[in-house]
Amino acid sequence: MACAVIGLQEMIETSAERAGQLQAVPDAFIRPPHDRSPSLVQEQQLPVIDISDLHDPHLRPLVLQHISHACAHWGFFQVVNHGVKDEVIQEMRAACWRFFNQPASERNKFKGQENELPVGYATSFNPAVEIARDWKDVLYVRDVPGMCSNGFNLLPEICREAFQQYRSGVDELAKLLFESIFEGLGVSIASIKVKVPPAAQLVMGVNFYPPCPDPSLTYGISPHSDVGYVTVLLQDEVPGLQIKKGENWYLVKPLPNAFVINLADQIEILSNGKYKSIEHRAVTNTDKPRMSIACFYGPLNSAIIAPLTDFTSENEPARYNAVKYGDYVRNFYSKGLLPDRATLNLAR
Ligand SMILES: O=C(O)CCC(=O)C(=O)O
């Protein structure tokens, strides 16, 4: 799809109402009344796990216990002492702002909504199929071996180096967590290597949510579950991320330089439902822009994902069908963000 849709940031900048502000939410962003963010959100803090002891063979089992408890009960947790250097994180945040603070003419050189571009500056998720647009723009970068060139090499110079450094740090963290998540389920690192397709592709999305005149009418990002293996998310200090547990929504309180980790659909499928992929969303506010940097790790598009035999038996048949990951991703992009973890229907 050619990207004819004007981005949100550009719409605000060129607004006839001036002063870089829109006085009202444009109709294209207003959700039907039954499908808006209720104001009641639980305050309970999600698990915060210090993972530095994962490197100590004596202390590792205790950290694995904390991780597996968080995975089973929340599917979302925050990690601290994660090994990604503060200066790498600060430089990445600054680089993202440098990108979004450029004039629209510079940003638009990367304009592209298509899901197969190595780098793209896009708006909402897929305006072509959405009933209402989300209140955000996104800069995404892909490294999907075999599908396209490595987008990290194609970024503008003002942010390339910072993105590459950040990516290397987060790759290591993701690998550590990926192994820990399976080890916590009783699958040894040796078996993971044999049985689980490696987390060989990365899509990074830098979400930019400008302040919104009426956050009750729209979402920053509408409810969805992530489709890959795990997502490593860096929030800023502005709250907005909420997750669904049971019938309640919980705020994920920002913690300085902590990463938010969430399990995504392919972990639910591989674990035959032992771990769940969790529905989440982001809301906006009237005062402050918010930025979040999501690294979505997944298998190669050619990988076939099905419940591991470790988690199936005569009494516990496979609850999901085998699906080729590339088909899963195509379905995700073509339908738009779906509530109720509906992307998983493709494997049911
Ligand atoms: O902005 C956030 O906190 C969440 C973003 C998110 O869920 C996503 O990009 O998939």
Ligand SMILES: [Fe+2]
């Ligand atoms: Fe997400």
